[in-house]
Amino acid sequence: MTDQPVQNPPPNIQRIVPSLAYDDAPAAIEFLCRAFGFEEAMRMPRPDGRIGHAELTLHENTLMLASAFIEEVGIGGPGGLTHLHGSVSVYVDDVDAHFARAEAEGATIIEPLTDQFWGDRTYRAEDPEGHRWMFQQHVREVSQDEMAAALESMG
Numbered sequence: 001m002t003d004q005p006v007q008n009p010p011p012n013i014q015r016i017v018p019s020l021a022y023d024d025a026p027a028a029i030e031f032l033c034r035a036f037g038f039e040e041a042m043r044m045p046r047p048d049g050r051i052g053h054a055e056l057t058l059h060e061n062t063l064m065l066a067s068a069f070i071e072e073v074g075i076g077g078p079g080g081l082t083h084l085h086g087s088v089s090v091y092v093d094d095v096d097a098h099f100a101r102a103e104a105e106g107a108t109i110i111e112p113l114t115d116q117f118w119g120d121r122t123y124r125a126e127d128p129e130g131h132r133w134m135f136q137q138h139v140r141e142v143s144q145d146e147m148a149a150a151l152e153s154m155g
Contacts, residue, residue, distance in 0.1 A: 023079060032056055037101065038058050084132060088133050090133065102125050
């Protein structure tokens with residue numbers, strides 16, 4: 001133990017960190033790195049081959065994930081759910097290139113590239129276990145009044 005002050009949150013970790021469970025976490029790590037451009041920063045395998053904890057990074061942000069541990073802590077992948085349980089939104093620098101990469105690597109595209117009324121260009125994808133992702137790039141400034149008018153015109 002040192003007398004150095006403790007930094008909260010730890011260095012290189014944002015204050016809000018998504019944490020996802022996967023039935024096959026090693027395969028998920030491989031896919032997320034290959035298709036969505038994450039980089040593996042840490043992996044803590046358990047003796048049974050499951051992942052107790054892993055951290056992936058993308059542009060100085062961290063995503064935590066682990067294998068399903070339904071019997072221990074009640075977490076599991078979304079595959080068996082009949083409804084959307086949530087999604088993760090990620091801003092990227094070149095959403096068109098990101099979309100092409102994800103599609104080429106087999107991501108299930110839920111919504112193709114679309115310019116949104118709030119000023120972002122987005123696409124939505126699903127990873128092999130059913131987690132939903134929205135990748136976006138802010139491409140133009142839109143006032144609150146413009147957004148309200150756009151929403152009103154949608155009915």
